[in-house]
Amino acid sequence: MNSSLLAIEFLVVVLGLGILLADLWIPSGARRGLAYAAATGLLLVLTLHGGALAPGDDTAFGGMFLVDALANYFKTLFIVATIAVLLISSGYADRLDGYGEYVALTLFALAGMLLAASANDFILMFVALELVTVTFYVLVSFQRRRQSSLEAGVKYLIFGALAAAFMVYGIALIFGSANTTNFYEIASRQAELGKSPVFVIGLLLTLVGLGFKISAFPFQMWTPDVYQGAPVPTTAFLATGSKAAGFVLLLRLAYSVVPEVMARWSHLLLGFAMATMLYGSFAALAQRSVKRLMGYSSIANAGYLLLGIGATNVTGSTAILYFLSGYVFTTLAAFAVISRVTVQDDNDDISVFAGLGNRSPLLAAAMTLALVSLAGIPPLAGFFGKFYLFKAALLQVPTSPLFLVAVLIACVSVVLSLYYYFNIIRVMYWPAQDAVDRPVTVPMAVGISLAACLAGILVVGIFPSGVIGLAHEAVAGLGTPAPEMHVQAHHAAAH
Amino acid sequence: MSTLSLLPLLPILGALVILLVPAAYSAAWRGIALGMTGVNLLVATTIFFTFHVGIGGYQMVANHAWVPAIGLNYHVGVDGLSVGLLLVGALVSFAATWVSSEIKSHERFFYVLLLVISGGVLGSLISLDLFFLYFFNELALVPTFLMIGIWGRGADRSAIAFQITLYLSLGALVALVGLIGLYALSGANTLDVVTLAAWLKTHPLPASTQTVLFGLLLFGFGTLVGLWPFHSWAPAGYAAAPTATAMMHAGILKKVGAFALLRAAFPLLPEGVAQWTRILAILCLGNILYCGWVAMRQRNLNLLFGNSSLAHMGFVFLGLASVSLIGITGAVLIMVAHALLASLEYALSGHIYRETGHLELDRMGGLMRRMPFIGAALVAAMLAGCGVPGFASFAGELAVMFGVWPTLPAFVVAAAFGGLLIGGIYMLRGIRQVAHGPDVGTTGGDVPCWTGRIPYLVLLVPLILFGVAPYVLVDRIRPSAALVVERALLKPSPAAPAAPAVAAAPAH
Secondary structure, rough: HHHHHHHHHOOOOOOOHHHHHHHHHOOOOOHHHHHHHHHHHHHHHHHHHOOOOOOOOOOOOOEEEEOOOHHHEEHHHHHHHHHHHHHHHHHHHHHHOOHHHHHHHHHHHHHHHHHHEEEOEEEHHHHHHHHHHHHHHHHHOOOOOOEEEEEEEHHHHHHHHHHHHHHHHHHHHHHHHHOOEEHHHHHOOOHHHOOOOOHHHHHHHHHHHHHHHHHHOOOOOOHHHHHOOHHHHHHHHHHHHHHHHHHHHHHHHHHOOOOOHHHHHHHHHHHHHHHOOOHHHHHHHHHEHHHHHHHHHHHHHHHHHHHHHHHOOHHHHHHHHHHHHHHHHHHHHHHHHHHHHHOOOOOEEHHHHHOHHHHHHHHHHHHHHHHHHOOOOOHHHHHHHHHHHOOOOHHHOOOOOHHHHHHHHHHHHHHHHHHHHHHHHHHHHHOOOOOOOOOOOOOHHHHHHHHHHHHHHHHHHHHOOOHHHHHHHHHOOOOOOOOHHHHHHHHHHHO | OOHHHHHHHHHHHHHHHHHOHHHHOOHHHHHHHHHHHHHHHHHHHHHHHHHHOOOOOOEEEEEEEHHHHHHHEEEEEHHHHHHHHHHHHHHHHHHHHHHHHHOOOOHHHHHHHHHHHHHHHHHHHEEEEEEHHHHHHHOHHHHHHOOOHHHOOOOOHHHHHHHHHHHHHHHHHHHHHHHHHHHHHOOOOOEEEHHHHHHHOOOOOOHHHHHHHHHHHHHHHHHHHHOOOOOOOOHHHHHHHOHHHHHHHHHHHHHHHHHHHHHHHHHHHHHHHHHHHHHHHHHHHHHHHHHHHHHHHHHHHHHHHHHHHHHHHHEEEEEEHHHHHHHHHHHHHHHHHHHHHHHHHHHHHHHHHHHOOOOOOHHOOHHHOOOHHHHHHHHHHHHHOOOOOOOOHHHHHHHHHHHHHHHHOOHHHHHHHHHHHHHHHHHHHHHHOOOOOOOOOOOOOOOHHHHHHHHHHHHHHHHHHHHHHOOOHHHHHHHHHHHHHHHHHHOOOOOOOOOOHHHHHHHO
8 A cells, every 4th residue: 555645635634733733822813824824834735746745646545546647637726726715715814713723624625625636436536525515514604603604504514415415325326236436447347337227327326416516507506605605715715626626526437437428428418518507607697796696607617617528538628627727716816806805894796896996906907807717708718728628529529519509508608608707897997986985905915816816817828838738648547448457456455 | 030920019018018107107108009009000011011912822921839739829921811901900000099199087008908909900910820810809809898888988888888799709709619610620630721721622621511610600700890680789889989999990800800701711611612602692782781771871970980881891791702803802902991991980080079079960060161181081081981983992892893793693793783872872971961061060170280180191091092002902912812712612512603713713
């Protein structure tokens, strides 16, 4: 067994425990320092992850835990997102009682995401996702004095439990029919297993569980309420880390574990994709709460990403990785601005953005960049991501014209999304009579994270070559059959 | 680096510099914008006159890998189709920056947005990789929205800003689907027009695929040009936009759609051409007749200009639909001429609006007495608008009619002549209403000094020069147009009329 592979996860958990301990001695006024410490620690972990501790491709724990290029790619993404979330949350510390616990829980959620990226077994996948979800129950309802935060927490708890139930039932059926939960072993027998109805139903139920995580239609109903009620940093983390965790597992399932079954379901996946983007975009049109609007926008974006899953080609998986990278920067930048603009009266009605172009030109420009990138307009990251996803889908047109229909539906969704994103831009810049003439303060930490995210949007958008190269490497190993020796080793370990 | 790359680079650099100049030096903002567009004008003029006449291929080519993994390159070059448009694009940018002295609030932001539009449109004209053509063209989308909303005119400008943005994005996205389809399905894994053309010669796409892709490109890019019935965004959008934005949009941005069709759809998808040109010929009559008819009923000068500009775009489409050497040459000629004409019209109406506070035709009259220079320029522009010889638009329209005559059905030709007549009616009526007649007590005055006349003159003078000596343009356009025609008719389908082949003969 090779437990050194878990060094990154181990460090993150230790960091979280350290924060919990330190919280006991730190005076309540200085708790912000915990977030800076955690962010610095994560920065260190990130450097180690890229350098000294960079593990080679291998498995641990009897094949349950896998480190490969895909896992490493997502781990980098998760750590970067968490650093930004921690910095954003430091500007929100006054509103979060027991802020030290908030930081520690964020780190534990990160540990869950890191495990999810490396999961090579349905059991580990379930445990990792539960680690993420259970910590999020607390993170969502962290503003204990705010009714909407508690309400969001309860909703997330109920829907999360439902999703977990679906998933665990699915895993039981898969185990019952395949007699294993290991991804490699299932992959090597997928042709035979794909014919078993029990296995197929089990797989579908697992996908339902993942559908909740990524908020795909029709499993999206928790998203707007929870996004609206949760504290802004939690919402930002939900929209980026938690969603990406769902997608790394979906990618692994679709491209590595059961690609043949998934290829058969491409129409089903496209159907979900189309419904998800249309639902998200249409529902967002009428929103006045900006956080709720971001919730629907996150649903629509899940729809675009599902196009890449449905395409089941290398371009599709590369595009998903690229899109998610740009999406993480873009969404975090938007939430960094939202956290500053809404913090004063804890009100996220769109009217609080009125006149922001005059009150704080830099924040308004940052929000505009983020929204324009979300809308998918060049030269920002969102555009190239959509371009790439559309290409992945159109490559499949010779197999089925439904792919062309799906891309055209995606265009409709993009045009709808332009309306609601640009509506925020309108509120910020159009001359307004009722604008509150109050400057918006930006603490240094939030400013740094915002600047880094904006740089990310621009660099990823204008020079996509680097990220695409990394994404290419990350997906290169997907879909290739499991190395024989590994499977043997797992058998040996299991018995 | 090719000289061409300066054209998009300078304005965008200028925009960045303006962002960094502190508010204490606010006078520098306009200076930098004027300087950058002025230098750009010199660059474009140099390119125009150092362009080797008589060569159909691309010149001043530069090619840099951008995302090698997926075959996207920053590939730029100029040919006869783009060289004239580049010159007028730089002219219009310069003039639009000059007339922007009317902007009195948030000037920094305005000049940044204007320079981004300018850099974007010039960038898309030099791009030989269709990805960059699209990429640069889309840079104008957000600035347009902001400019109409912040500095626009009229109470309903917010709704109009949304209308133009959503309409244009839908068109652009449909075109994007067509482009990505070409990219994904051709198997060449590139959007470079040079490579694609060579590849598709040996690996042609199936006819059905070509038809679908051509349709997507035609309606996608067509919407950007205002192809009937996807045109309604244009007049209202221009009327609500500040002067400079309307000039850039009606003048040069609108041409990018038609230019993209000539770059991508016609030379690369010959089967699509065979299937769609008849339909295009009918649709463009919608522009020529319907939009012309609508223009006759307008009581607002900007709406009149907006609809008449759609009618002119109808002639561009007619030239494209003829798929003949002279027709396509004429279409490009109209694009160049109309860029000057439309931006001149909006520059003039901008001055009138600033001075009188309205553009209602019913409340205008005798403008010539109060504003002799503006009035005279307006009369010249409107005469050019109805195709009077001596202006460049006449040469273009004439060439299009020559091209259409042998290739398209007689009723299309007859209808197009009717369109010319309609153009004459509304333009002459407009002249009578605005410039002549009794003075209805308009306020305001003429351009006070000679420097104020520069933006109008840099548009009007070339319009006349190219009208007197159209061969300067035609000699440059012709060899490239011949290549387009040759490729577009590469594989005439049995259903296609025999006539285009005859018309294409001079190309060989």
